[in-house]
Amino acid sequence: xxxxxxxDAEIEVDEDGLEEEQTLTCDECGADxxxxxxxxxxxxxxxxxxxxxxxxxxxDEEDDEDETWK
Ligand SMILES: [Zn+2]
Numbered sequence: 001x002x003x004x005x006x007x008d009a010e011i012e013v014d015e016d017g018l019e020e021e022q023t024l025t026c027d028e029c030g031a032d033x034x035x036x037x038x039x040x041x042x043x044x045x046x047x048x049x050x051x052x053x054x055x056x057x058x059x060d061e062e063d064d065e066d067e068t069w070k
Contacts, residue, residue, distance in 0.1 A: 002042045006031040015042050023047065 002011050002018075009028035015038070022035045024044065032047040 002044060004028060004031065004033065005044050006033075006046050018042055 002013055002015060002024075003009070004011055004026040006026060007029040009026060011024060011026055011028075011033075013024060018035050018038050020035055020038055024033045024035070025031070026033060033044040034047050035042065036045050037043040
């Protein structure tokens with residue numbers, strides 16, 4: 001049993017089976033959580049979805065003009 005850092009709900013999970021970098025989902029608030037450490041006790045942190053910078057990939061299409069006939 002571990003505690004969700006977002007909503008403080010108890011998440012039913014076998015602590016002995018947890019590994020670092022494993023991800024869990026809180027049943028209460030639906031948050032995606034990452035196991036940052038398992039010793040001396042299980043430590044979870046919420047995955048920050050706002051860090052994704054998908055918009056930057058839109059600039060990759062600048063090279064289209066190179067495909068004109070030569
Ligand atoms: Zn939660």
